[in-house]
Amino acid sequence: MLRTRTRRETVARWVGMSVATLEAPVGTDERVARGRSPVWALGQAEGRKLVQHPVFVTGALASVVAFVISTRDQAPVLQRDDIVVGGALLPLAAATFLVANLLTLRSRRLGTDELFESTATTVRARTAAHLLSVSWAMATASLLVLGAMLLLIALGSVGKPSATELATGPFIVGASGILGVFLARWLPSPAGGPIGLVVLAAVEIWLNVTWTGGQVVLSRARWLAPWVSISNLGDPPRELVVRPLTWHLAYLLGIAVLAAALALMRLGVRLATVAVVATSLAVTVMAAGIQTRGPSAAQRMALNDLMAHPERFQTCRTVGSVRYCAYPGYVGWIDRWDRVIGPVVSAVPRAAVPGDLRVQQSFAFAYGGDVSDETLARLGTNGRGARIQIGGRTAITVGSDWRRGTEESGYEFDLALGMAGWIVGLPVTASDVRLTRQDVRALLEPLLPTERLDARQTIHAGAVYPDCDASRQARTVIALWLASQATAGSEAWLRDATRRPLIPEGTTAANWISEENGAGSIATNATRLQAGGDLSYVVGTPWFASLDDGDLALQLLTLPRSDVVQVLNGSWSRLVDPSTPSTDLIGLFGLAPPPTFEQRLRGAGLDATQAAAVEAARDTSYQVPCR
Amino acid sequence: MNMSGSTVELNGIEKRFLTTVALNGVSFDVGTGITGLLGPNGAGKTTLLRILATVLSPDRGRVRLVGLDPSKARQRLGIRRRLGYMPQEPGFHRNFTAFEFVDYVAILKEMTNRRTRRRAVAQALELAGLSAVAGKKIRALSGGMRRRVALAQSLLGDPELLVLDEPTAGLDPEQRLRFREAVSRLGEDRTVILSTHQTEDVAALCQRVVVMSRGQVLLDGSARDVAEVARGKVWLSDRRDPGARLSWRTGEGRHRNIGEAPPGADLVPPSIEDGYLLLIGADAPDQDAA
Numbered sequence: 001m002l003r004t005r006t007r008r009e010t011v012a013r014w015v016g017m018s019v020a021t022l023e024a025p026v027g028t029d030e031r032v033a034r035g036r037s038p039v040w041a042l043g044q045a046e047g048r049k050l051v052q053h054p055v056f057v058t059g060a061l062a063s064v065v066a067f068v069i070s071t072r073d074q075a076p077v078l079q080r081d082d083i084v085v086g087g088a089l090l091p092l093a094a095a096t097f098l099v100a101n102l103l104t105l106r107s108r109r110l111g112t113d114e115l116f117e118s119t120a121t122t123v124r125a126r127t128a129a130h131l132l133s134v135s136w137a138m139a140t141a142s143l144l145v146l147g148a149m150l151l152l153i154a155l156g157s158v159g160k161p162s163a164t165e166l167a168t169g170p171f172i173v174g175a176s177g178i179l180g181v182f183l184a185r186w187l188p189s190p191a192g193g194p195i196g197l198v199v200l201a202a203v204e205i206w207l208n209v210t211w212t213g214g215q216v217v218l219s220r221a222r223w224l225a226p227w228v229s230i231s232n233l234g235d236p237p238r239e240l241v242v243r244p245l246t247w248h249l250a251y252l253l254g255i256a257v258l259a260a261a262l263a264l265m266r267l268g269v270r271l272a273t274v275a276v277v278a279t280s281l282a283v284t285v286m287a288a289g290i291q292t293r294g295p296s297a298a299q300r301m302a303l304n305d306l307m308a309h310p311e312r313f314q315t316c317r318t319v320g321s322v323r324y325c326a327y328p329g330y331v332g333w334i335d336r337w338d339r340v341i342g343p344v345v346s347a348v349p350r351a352a353v354p355g356d357l358r359v360q361q362s363f364a365f366a367y368g369g370d371v372s373d374e375t376l377a378r379l380g381t382n383g384r385g386a387r388i389q390i391g392g393r394t395a396i397t398v399g400s401d402w403r404r405g406t407e408e409s410g411y412e413f414d415l416a417l418g419m420a421g422w423i424v425g426l427p428v429t430a431s432d433v434r435l436t437r438q439d440v441r442a443l444l445e446p447l448l449p450t451e452r453l454d455a456r457q458t459i460h461a462g463a464v465y466p467d468c469d470a471s472r473q474a475r476t477v478i479a480l481w482l483a484s485q486a487t488a489g490s491e492a493w494l495r496d497a498t499r500r501p502l503i504p505e506g507t508t509a510a511n512w513i514s515e516e517n518g519a520g521s522i523a524t525n526a527t528r529l530q531a532g533g534d535l536s537y538v539v540g541t542p543w544f545a546s547l548d549d550g551d552l553a554l555q556l557l558t559l560p561r562s563d564v565v566q567v568l569n570g571s572w573s574r575l576v577d578p579s580t581p582s583t584d585l586i587g588l589f590g591l592a593p594p595p596t597f598e599q600r601l602r603g604a605g606l607d608a609t610q611a612a613a614v615e616a617a618r619d620t621s622y623q624v625p626c627r
Numbered sequence: 628m629n630m631s632g633s634t635v636e637l638n639g640i641e642k643r644f645l646t647t648v649a650l651n652g653v654s655f656d657v658g659t660g661i662t663g664l665l666g667p668n669g670a671g672k673t674t675l676l677r678i679l680a681t682v683l684s685p686d687r688g689r690v691r692l693v694g695l696d697p698s699k700a701r702q703r704l705g706i707r708r709r710l711g712y713m714p715q716e717p718g719f720h721r722n723f724t725a726f727e728f729v730d731y732v733a734i735l736k737e738m739t740n741r742r743t744r745r746r747a748v749a750q751a752l753e754l755a756g757l758s759a760v761a762g763k764k765i766r767a768l769s770g771g772m773r774r775r776v777a778l779a780q781s782l783l784g785d786p787e788l789l790v791l792d793e794p795t796a797g798l799d800p801e802q803r804l805r806f807r808e809a810v811s812r813l814g815e816d817r818t819v820i821l822s823t824h825q826t827e828d829v830a831a832l833c834q835r836v837v838v839m840s841r842g843q844v845l846l847d848g849s850a851r852d853v854a855e856v857a858r859g860k861v862w863l864s865d866r867r868d869p870g871a872r873l874s875w876r877t878g879e880g881r882h883r884n885i886g887e888a889p890p891g892a893d894l895v896p897p898s899i900e901d902g903y904l905l906l907i908g909a910d911a912p913d914q915d916a917a
Contacts, residue, residue, distance in 0.1 A: 041739045045731060111718025115780070118680040118712040119735040120704055126735075 038121050043132030050099050050177075051136045059095020060140060063088050067148055075336075075402035076157035078149070079329050080238040082165040083230050085148045089141055089169035090204070090227055093176040094197055096137040100180030101193035104130045108188055124267045127185060131260050134177030141170040155404070159329035164245040171249055172226045175256040176200070182259040185266040200226075208232050223248060223291040234368030237400035239327060240303050242295040242370045247287045254284030295370045304375040307363050314361065321345050321353045322419075325360040330400065333361075337398060340412045341419045343486040347561070348423050349569045352576070357422065358395035359415075394428050409489030416490050418541050420482035424475040424576045426626055427542045433465045435624065442622040469623035471528075471546035474580040476626075478568070480529075480545060480553035485561060494557075498550040502526050502604040509606050519617035526600045526614070543626050549582055551594035559589065578627055633658045633691075634788050634818035635679060640688035642674050642842075649674040650685065651842040661814035663833035664822040665853075667907055671842040672822035673715050676792045679820060680712040693787055708737070711786035715793045715822075717777035721766035725757055725776050728765055732780040747783055755779035756805055771802040778806070782813070789813060791821040795828055807831050826900040829853075836899075840907045850899050857897030857905050862888045873904055 050056060067088035071081060104127070107113045116126065145166050183196045207225035209232050222228050223244065230241055258280035265273045295303070306313055306327075316325040317334055322341055324334040337359055345353055396418045403411050422428045435443070443459050444452045470476040484494035502525040503512050512518040524530075529550040556564055567588060574580055586593055595603065597618075601611040633656035642650040650671045664672045677683035678690060681697045693709050695702035720728055729748045738744035752761050755775040765773060774797060781789060794810070795803045803825075811832055813819055823829060829836050830850050838846040838853060846853060863881045867874045871884035885901055888894060 038734050038737050038739050041734045041741070042731075045734060106720060107718070110720055111716060112720065113718075114677070114680075114682050114714050115712065115717055115732070115777075116735055117682045118707060118710060118714075119732065120707045120737050121735040 037125070039125050039128045039132060042121065042126065042129035043135075046103060046129055046133035047136030050096070050103060050133050051140055053099045053103070055102075056092075056095045056099045056137065056140075059092040060144065062091035062095075063144060066091055067144075071152070073403050073405055073407050075333075075404050075408070076152035076155050077238070077329070077400065078152060078157050078159040078161040080159075080230065080400070081148075081152055081157070082161035083238070083243075085145055085166065086169035086172065087227050087229060088148070089144065089173055092137070092141055092144070093169075093173045093226070094201070096134065096173050097176040097180040097197055097200065098193045100130065100134055100137070100177040101184045101196070102180075102190075103133070104181045104184035105188060105190060105192075109190060122267075124264055127181065127263055127267060130181045130184075131178055131263065134174050134181070137177050138170045138174040141173040145169055156332075158332035162245060164249060165243070167249060168227070168245065168252070171252045171256075175226065175252050175259070178256045178259045178263070182263040185263045220292040220294045223251075224288055226252065231368035235401070236367060236369030236371075237363045239306060239329070239400070240363055240369035240371050242299050242303070244291040244293075247291040251284055251287035251291060254280045254287055258284055300370065300372055303369070303371050307371055308375060310360065310362065321355075322357045322359060325358065325395075327361050327363070327400075330361055333398075333402065336402065337415060340416050340486050340490070344416050344419050344423070344482045347482055347485065347565050347568070349572050352423070352572045354423065356394070357419070359419070360395035360397055361400070362395075362397035363400060394422075394432075396422065396428065409487075409493040412487045413483055413490035413493035414541070416483035416486040417479060420479040421470075421541050421543065423482070424479045425578070426470055426475065426479060427468060430466060430542050431464050433468045433542055433624065433626070435459065435461055435463045435465050436627075437461050439465070439622075439624050443624070446621065465624050467542045467544060467624075468626035470543040470549075470626040471623075472548060472582045473578055473626065474574075474582050474584050475576040475578065476543075476545045476549045477552045477556070477582045477585055478575055480549055481556040481564065484553055484557060485564075491557060494550060494553060497529055498547060498554055500525065500530055502600065509604065509610050513610055513613050517617075519614045520619065522601070522604070522606075522614045523618040526597055526604075527618070547600070548594040552582055552585055552591055555591045556585075556589060564589070578625075634693055635820065636689070636691040637675075638689040640675070640678065640685045640690065642671075642678070642683070642685050648842050650678075653688070653839075653842070653844055655837055655844060655847050657818055657820060657835070659814075659816065659818055660834045661810065661819040661821065661832050662835045662837065663829040663850075664820065664837050664839060665824075665826065665829050665903060666822075666839035666845075667824070669841075670839040670907075672839055673792055674842075675839070676712075676715075676790050676820065676822055679788070679790045680710065680714075681706055682712075706788075708784070709787040711781035711783065711789045713777045713781040713789075713791045713794055715796075717774070719765045719773060719776065722764060724762050724764055725752065725768065725772075725779075726761040728776060729780045729783065733783050736784045738784065751779040751782045754782055754809055756809070770797045771799060774798060775802075775806075778809070785817075787817050789817060789819040789821075791819065793823060794821055795823060795825060803828070826898075826903050830899045838903060838906050845906045853902040853906070854897045854899045856902035857885060859894060860888055860905060861885050861897045861901045862892035862894045864893065868892075872908075 067085060070084045070088055074081070102109075107116050107126075117123070149161060149166070179196070179200070180193065183192050187196075204225045204227065208222050208229055219232075222232065228243070228248070230236065230238060258277060261273050261276040261280060265277060310325070310327065314325040314327055315331045316323055317331075318324070319334070319338045320342060322338065322345060324337055326334055341359060345357070396415065398415065402408070418428070427433050440459055440461055444455060447455055470479075480494065484491045502522050503509050509522075512522065525547075527546055529545040529547050568575065571588065575585075583593075585591060597615075598611060601614055606614065635657040637656070638654050640650050640653040641648075653671070653675060664675065666672050674683065678685055678697075679692065681692070681703050684698060690697055692706045695706050697703045697706055720731070723731065726748060729751055730744065733744045733748050733751075738747060749758070749761070752758050755778045757772065757775050757779055760768060760772060765776060768776065774794065778791070778794060781791065791810070795806055798806060807828065810819060810821070814832070814834075821828075821832075833850060836846070836848060836850050836853050837844055846856065862868075862884050863877075864884055865881060867876075867882050868884045868886075868889070870886060870889060872886035874882050874884045877883050883895075884892075885904055
């Protein structure tokens with residue numbers, strides 16, 4: 001008997017309660033008289049302490065910062081940003097886990113357990129109060145979600161968020177808090193919280209990034225993590241991703257209820273608690289299985305249709321001479337696109353404006369979504385930057401992504417340039433660039449005989465070619481001017497592109513030239529207009545211009561717009577002819593000749609020897625001209 | 628000593644921690660008034676008070692508190708609803724204010740109505756002399772004030788049975804006087820059991836004294852009874868008497884001796900301290916319970 005009591009005392013000390021409380025007989029009803037339960041009042045007191053805790057406040061602030069950082073550059077799209085909001089709440093969830101754990105352990109840490117045990121409120125009731133206190137954290141999370149949505153709406157969002165998706169964040173916060181309480185009861189150590197947090201974070205990361213055969217793959221097992229990103233393989237449009245949100249919420253709820261029940265069960269087994277454990281476990285397992293099944297065949301077919309046949313789903317509107325088509329949820333962007341394209345079209349002689357100008361939203365950048373590989377192959381996409389024909393009709397394609405702030409100017413320029421290029425007769429889509437016999441001869445000529453054999457598979461007359469050289473054509477300069485005069489942002493973008501340093505910052509000409517391909521990159525920077533860069537462009541024109549063209553376009557910007565338009569009206573046909581050189585514009589508009597290649601190198605601080613090295617590294621290979 | 632209508636009834640209480648016997652057949656009853664548990668470290672006072680506070684159960688023996696049996700869960704709940712307990716080492720939620728902490732305990736004592744609870748908390752703090760510092764964080768309070776916070780929470784709910792373990796430990800003389808004032812008022816109409824090393828507290832407050840040592844009751848009586856143990860065994864001398872069990876130099880310059888007085892010794896009236904020392908023995912080692 002003595003040994004039994006000693007064991008009980010050991011257990012009691014480990015759990016952090018008195019033997020008297022531990023020895024409450026199984027199934028004994030200690031429920032107080034109706035109306036006197038202190039669980040609610042205690043839950044409110046603990047809830048206040050939870051949300052006032054410095055760690056919780058820090059977590060909330062970190063969530064706000066995470067949200068701002070995640071969305072600061074993006075034009076808000078509510079059906080995508082509702083996912084971001086959930087992810088931004090992860091710091092708050094982590095904080096809630098830690099604080100709930102700390103507060104549940106507080107009486108043990110600070111030695112008030114004995115005092116509290118002498119009161120009429122049992123440890124079980126106190127545990128229930130801690131579980132209830134988590135609702136304050138969920139309420140805080142909900143307020144943050146509401147604030148985020150209001151901010152996005154104020155920033156001019158489009159689309160509609162999913163209520164279920166928005167609920168996921170607060171659910172994760174609540175489940176985290178409950179897990180913190182559960183851990184405090186089963187591992188009553190101050191080290192339990194931090195260790196538990198590391199484990200949870202590792203699980204979240206590991207499940208969201210699944211490796212197979214040395215490559216990251218899109219895995220449905222991600223749905224076992226609390227928060228699931230839109231894709232771990234890229235940034236596909238929300239519309240091309242199947243998210244089993246209802247089952248995920250059921251999964252989170254099941255985990256939360258299971259953890260809560262187990263926390264209470266630690267203090268005594270009751271039939272009702274066992275039933276709750278069994279039920280919540282069943283719900284969790286079932287939800288886990290269903291949500292990880294992946295899209296059904298019907299769902300995949302629907303996504304394929306959405307991508308391959310946008311005309312069935314899009315809303316179209318004609319503004320002036322341009323027909324805009326957008327998917328539901330993005331129709332609000334038509335005005336945004338027209339703010340860029342309208343000034344381009346209005347600067348062109350009316351008779352010269354093609355009658356079939358179209359801007360059509362495309363989900364061509366579908367990498368990382370749930371669209372089948374067959375559809376992607378059939379549509380000829382290869383991830384970012386691919387152009388597709390939509391329904392066999394030419395269109396300027398715009399994606400599901402737009403930027404805010406300084407990066408928006410790049411988007412504006414690219415969209416305007418795509419339309420401007422179309423208007424002046426430059427290629428619009430990748431399939432517009434076709435090789436002639438002359439091109440084939442010139443491309444194959446430098447190759448070895450064995451190389452030519454392989455090359456002929458893709459290089460032959462009539463074959464599609466990725467891009468063409470529009471350098472030093474008058475129409476190229478006109479297109480650049482049309483694009484850069486559209487908005488203040490696009491003008492700023494062209495200025496930046498023409499002013500880019502030939503040598504990267506932080507190094508010298510001598511060092512850069514000594515690098516592999518350093519001289520070659522200087523030569524390229526001194527000749528080609530690098531209006532692209534690292535941005536995920538909206539349109540991406542299948543042609544490139546020279547730095548000289550950019551210089552001339554900038555000079556045109558210094559002239560009154562009306563003057564330029566007037567000249568265009570009188571000389572349009574000649575200026576858009578592919579054979580008209582850009583130098584003709586010098587005399588027509590009274591422009592200064594752009595710097596020569598050598599002058600550009602001297603202006604960048606290269607000495608004669610360095611300039612010679614760059615000249616020698618200049619790419620003189622054949623470039624398919626734009627016709 | 629059995630009393631009719633006893634709030635506390637203990638009969639043959641035994642408690643062991645591993646190989647250490649903390650309580651060995653303790654029996655006594657307590658009714659309205661202030662009862663002091665006096666004894667050295669390890670006498671079993673705290674163990675006994677924890678049993679009275681229902682946070683520990685005895686290995687053997689019978690306990691009845693306010694007429695209820697604490698070994699039965701439902702009755703234990705009833706006891707706790709009528710109990711106020713101040714542990715020997717009361718922990719505190721240091722980031723709470725004094726008011727918040729006492730309010731928290733009030734909730735645990737099922738005072739769920741916010742308005743009445745806050746009134747009760749204010750009253751308890753006032754009784755403990757803490758109204759002026761109710762809004763201060765506990766970590767900013769002195770040790771004495773923290774003990775008064777512990778006292779304040781024990782007074783919540785107007786408990787019938789008040790169990791105070793070493794309530795004056797660490798208090799300065801003024802704080803101890805204030806405490807005596809507060810507790811003496813409380814003892815007029817409820818049962819107060821307090822443990823202490825301080826014979827002055829017992830002499831000043833307790834109608835009844837239980838002297839304990841090595842888990843057993845050595846004496847159960849009044850403060851006067853404790854002093855009477857040393858009747859005829861306390862004398863003064865100019866030098867230390869080698870035959871005395873205890874001898875120390877007083878402030879007047881003479882030596883006070885306790886033990887078997889030699890013939891012709893200058894006997895003096897014994898104090899409760901003299902009787903206590905004789906009961907527990909001057910050379911008894913500390914008996915730390917597990």
